[in-house]
Amino acid sequence: MSDPSAASLVSTPRPEQPSEAGAPVNAGLPESAQKQQKPRGLLGDAWIDLRRKPLFWISATLIVIFVLMAAFPSLFTSGDAVNGALSRSQVKPSADAWFGYDVQGRDVFARTIYGARASIMVALLSVIGTLLIGGTMGIIAGYRGGWVDALLSRIADIFFGLPFVLGSIVILTTFNGSGSDNNEWTIMGLVIMSLTVLSWPVVMRLMRSSVLATKEADYIVAARALGAGTGRIILKHLLPNCLAPLLVYGTIMVGSFIGAEATLSFLGIGLKTPVVSWGIMISEAQNYIRVSPYLLFFPAAFLVTAVLSFVMLGEAVREALDPKLR
Amino acid sequence: MTENIIEVRDLVKHYPVTRGIVFKKTTGHVKAVDGVSFDLKAGETLGVVGESGCGKSTLARVLMNLERPTSGQVLYKGQDISKLSGGALRRLRRQIQLVMQDPYTSLNPRMTVGDLIGEPFEIHPEVAPRGSRRTKVKELLDLVGLNPEHINRYPHQFSGGQRQRIGIARALALRPEVIVCDEPVSALDVSIQAQVMNLLEKLQAEFGLSYVFIAHDLSVVRHLSDRVAVMYLGKMVEVGTEDEIYERPTHPYTQALLSAVPVPDPTLRDNKAIIRLTGDVPSPISPPSGCRFRTRCWKAQDLCAQEVPLLQIRPGSDHPSACHFAERREIVPAHEVA
Numbered sequence: 229m230s231d232p233s234a235a236s237l238v239s240t241p242r243p244e245q246p247s248e249a250g251a252p253v254n255a256g257l258p259e260s261a262q263k264q265q266k267p268r269g270l271l272g273d274a275w276i277d278l279r280r281k282p283l284f285w286i287s288a289t290l291i292v293i294f295v296l297m298a299a300f301p302s303l304f305t306s307g308d309a310v311n312g313a314l315s316r317s318q319v320k321p322s323a324d325a326w327f328g329y330d331v332q333g334r335d336v337f338a339r340t341i342y343g344a345r346a347s348i349m350v351a352l353l354s355v356i357g358t359l360l361i362g363g364t365m366g367i368i369a370g371y372r373g374g375w376v377d378a379l380l381s382r383i384a385d386i387f388f389g390l391p392f393v394l395g396s397i398v399i400l401t402t403f404n405g406s407g408s409d410n411n412e413w414t415i416m417g418l419v420i421m422s423l424t425v426l427s428w429p430v431v432m433r434l435m436r437s438s439v440l441a442t443k444e445a446d447y448i449v450a451a452r453a454l455g456a457g458t459g460r461i462i463l464k465h466l467l468p469n470c471l472a473p474l475l476v477y478g479t480i481m482v483g484s485f486i487g488a489e490a491t492l493s494f495l496g497i498g499l500k501t502p503v504v505s506w507g508i509m510i511s512e513a514q515n516y517i518r519v520s521p522y523l524l525f526f527p528a529a530f531l532v533t534a535v536l537s538f539v540m541l542g543e544a545v546r547e548a549l550d551p552k553l554r
Numbered sequence: 555m556t557e558n559i560i561e562v563r564d565l566v567k568h569y570p571v572t573r574g575i576v577f578k579k580t581t582g583h584v585k586a587v588d589g590v591s592f593d594l595k596a597g598e599t600l601g602v603v604g605e606s607g608c609g610k611s612t613l614a615r616v617l618m619n620l621e622r623p624t625s626g627q628v629l630y631k632g633q634d635i636s637k638l639s640g641g642a643l644r645r646l647r648r649q650i651q652l653v654m655q656d657p658y659t660s661l662n663p664r665m666t667v668g669d670l671i672g673e674p675f676e677i678h679p680e681v682a683p684r685g686s687r688r689t690k691v692k693e694l695l696d697l698v699g700l701n702p703e704h705i706n707r708y709p710h711q712f713s714g715g716q717r718q719r720i721g722i723a724r725a726l727a728l729r730p731e732v733i734v735c736d737e738p739v740s741a742l743d744v745s746i747q748a749q750v751m752n753l754l755e756k757l758q759a760e761f762g763l764s765y766v767f768i769a770h771d772l773s774v775v776r777h778l779s780d781r782v783a784v785m786y787l788g789k790m791v792e793v794g795t796e797d798e799i800y801e802r803p804t805h806p807y808t809q810a811l812l813s814a815v816p817v818p819d820p821t822l823r824d825n826k827a828i829i830r831l832t833g834d835v836p837s838p839i840s841p842p843s844g845c846r847f848r849t850r851c852w853k854a855q856d857l858c859a860q861e862v863p864l865l866q867i868r869p870g871s872d873h874p875s876a877c878h879f880a881e882r883r884e885i886v887p888a889h890e891v892a
Contacts, residue, residue, distance in 0.1 A: 268706050270664050446660035450724070453618045455647035455677050464673075468664040551664060551708035 270468060274548040281548070287540035294534050297344040307338030310502045318520045327526045330509075331516060339504050340526050346505035348534065350416055351485040354423035359478050362428035366435025367462060367470075371443055381436070384429035393491065396422040400497040412503050419498050423485055434477055438470040445469075472546050479542030483535030506531045559731060559764050560594040560617070560650075565626035567612050571839060582839045586612040588788035589626070591865075594732065599758065599765040601779030601796075603772055603811070607835060609788040610768045611655075614736040617766060618652050619643070630732075648678055651725035655737040657717035661709040667720055668705040671695065674727040681728055694723040698753060715746035719753065726757065734766045739774060751777055772815050776800055784808045787838055787846040790865055794873030804871045804880035807847050845878065853879045 268276075278284045297304055307325075312334030321328040327336035369380040399422040404410055410418070442448065443466065451461050490507020492498030499505050506527040513523035547553045568583035587609040594600050604610050615621045617628055619635045628635045630646060638646055654660035661670055671691045675682045682690050692702035698719040709717055718738060725733050735754070739747040755778060757763060769775050775782055782799040784792045784807065792805040803809050810829040817823045831850045836842055842849050848858040857878055865876040 269666060269669055273666070273706070446654050446656060447662040449620060450652065450654055450660050450721075451662075451673070453620055453647070453652040454674050454724075455644050456673075457677075460677065464665075465662055469662070549664070552710050 270549065270551070273551065273554075274545070277548040277554050278544060281544050283540055284544040284548075287537040287544065290533060290537035291541060294344055294348055294537070297341055298348045299345075301338075301342045301345065304341045305335075305338045307335035309334065309338040309342035309504050318516070318523075320520070321522055328520070328522050330512070330520075330523055336509075336523065336526055339509060340506070340530055343504045343506045343509055343527060344530070344534075346412075346416060346499055346503055347486050347489060347507060347531065350419055350423070350489045350499075350505070351482045354420045354427070354485050355478050355481045357420065357424035358427045358431050358481065359474060361424065362431025363435050363474060365428070366432040367439055367466065369432065370436040370439025371458075371462065371466065377436070380432070384432050387426065388429040390426060392426050392488070393495075395426045396488075396492055397495065397497060399425070400492065404497060412499070415499055415503070419489055419492055422492075423488055427481070427485075431474065431477065434473050435470060438473055439466055442466055442469050468549065471549065475542045475546045475549075479539045482538040483531075486531055486535065557596050558593045559596045559631060560766075561627075561629040561632075562590060562592050562594075562617070563627045563629065565590045565613070565616060565628060566624045567609075567616050567621060568624045585788050585838050585841060587616065587623075588841070590785075590788070590790050591626075592783055592790065592793060594764050594766060596731070596764055597758070597762050598781065599767055599779045601775035601782040602766065602768045602785060603770060603775050603782060604785035605770060605835065607838065608785045609838075610770075610785060611736055613785075614652070614734050614766070614768055617734050618650060619646065644678065648681070648728045649730050650732045650734065651728065651730040653718075653721050653725050653733060653735045653738045656741050657714050657721055658741070660721055661717055663709055666706050666708060667695070667700075667712075670709070670720060671723050671727055674724060678728055690727070694727055697726065697757070698723045699749075713746075714742050715749060718742060718746075718750050722750070722753065722757070726761070729761065730763070732764045732766065734768070736768050737770065738767075740769060740771065747774065754778065772800075772811060784811065787835060787841050789846055789876065791847065791877070792873070792875045793865065794875075798873040802872070802882050804868070804873075804875040804882055805847075805877045806851050806853055806879075808875075809883050845876070847877075853877075855879075 301309075312329065312332045314333050316325075316329040316333035317331055319325065319329040319333075321336075325335050325337060327340060330336055330339070365380050365384065369377040396419075400418060404415055404418050448461060448465055451465055456464075486506065489498055489505060490510050493500070493505060493508045494511035499508060501508065509527040510524060510531070513520070513527070517524050565587055566585075566589055567587040568585050570580045571582045571584060572578040573581050590609075590613060592600065602610055602613065612621070616623050619628075619638070622636050630650065633642075633646075635643075635646055635650075665673070668688070668691050671694050672687050675687045675690065688705075691705060695702045695705065700716060700719050700723070704712075709720065712720065718741075721738075738754070739750050742750060751774065754765065754767075758765060765778070767775060767778050776796055779796055781793065781795050783790050784799065784805065786807050792799060792803065792808045794802075799808060800812065803812055806829075810831050813827060813829040817826055829852075833850045836846070836849055842859070844860050845851070845854070845858040845863050848854040851858070855878075861878070863876045863878045865874045867874050868877075868880045870882065871880055
């Protein structure tokens, strides 16, 4: 990389600019060059970079569709997701019912659409909760160090030691045992809580190790020497440089949480019919996989697509946030 | 020009060496800086030389108030900087700035050059009103010889020398009085070193800056410094003006260091007596008694093990030297390439 202005500094004395000069340095530049000089930051640059990426647009479009599906399922289907007619039990896909009918004669297409809400909400909210709790604890533990770190790490170890299925069975049977009549939202909240409570230690460890690796960096020392406060150092210097592993892990978690929600439903402690979710559909379909594979195929395909678009989005955002990868 | 802007008095910085995870037991101290005193006058450049691990960088960190001294004081215009806090500390931070060694790690890779150089203004908003910051950043870029149009670039898009210029622009942004340069050119190519040093000289003339210039390269220090301090194992062994140290060194360690400087003139090269030191630098956890250099010194006698030589002017010399047997010795001087 050659820089004529740098090279010329030593050989030819430059006319010194008066240091208090108020006139803009690039006053002579044409209008178009002036426009390019508009100040940008990391986020602005990341957005410009994202807009050029097809990967981002594909995944973003898919996610928007899924979110719309979750918010307004009636936009996509007029079918009935809950009530069926046994006369249509296990009718194969046709022009009438694109995805066919399940054992109880319910429209699989309608159910898949309505299932997006519970699956996506549970997965997204648990991921956000996990990232917030784990990330915050990780930053505190890594940045403060000492006994704070020791204490938080041991607490995390305790939660880390609980097996996921066992832990959520305990939590959910306590608050959502058989015979309880919690409504749909309460159960969803409980499922989200148990997923979050049992998964944050992994995120905390990730964050803690990346904070530990970053906090001794020269640019953090330089910021402290400038007089930057703790808040500025964490928000402006630590966080942007520690976010990448978290984003990757977070997007992968979206998928595994949709699966975990299905596991809990299958065990009969998570969401229950008449609530529809992809997890419930998959666990119901597995008994008929040889007779009616489409019962498994459609919700699973939606699940995979949703997970894939979150992973792709995470990947695109991570790349856009790293100036070196642009 | 004679006013002392920074006075360092008996500065000591020890790092505890601990063993154990839960019950930490201190098993010793790394005596990184052990009783250093010097003055820095306004507008002056004080060079600090010494080999790796002699406490140069620790000294810089204590001067920047990034570490609290174990004992001793750093006085900025008579104020003890380690006792400052809150607003007074913020004001002090404006006056003393740091240029770091490695331009590849000292700039946040996720900030644009504009954000990096603008950061001092955000931390100290009273220096420049929000609206004028962009203009100021561009002025600074121009001042250090970078293209102001590169304001939206990221550090990785620049070469090492250009990044060091960014670091210097950051340090200059608040118009400080003192800049502590912690080996600012040792990570750069020789040709780029000259550019950066000339830039530092130019800026000193323009803004009347004082530099504490830390380096392990003797010719680099000579090029810039008015006065030079030589450090060995956490102590200063000799202090003097550029001429006093380079032409009339009296401490054996300084003489050995100077004898290792390559002589550019091949006809003089044969006359040079190279003083080869034997052994390694002793561990700073348990430095030798008395004079710390005695384990590698060819003049060492019993006295050296018993008594710590003070940094003082001794007979036959014109500048302070911490050796009981300080005397001039003719080594072919490494003349500055003029």
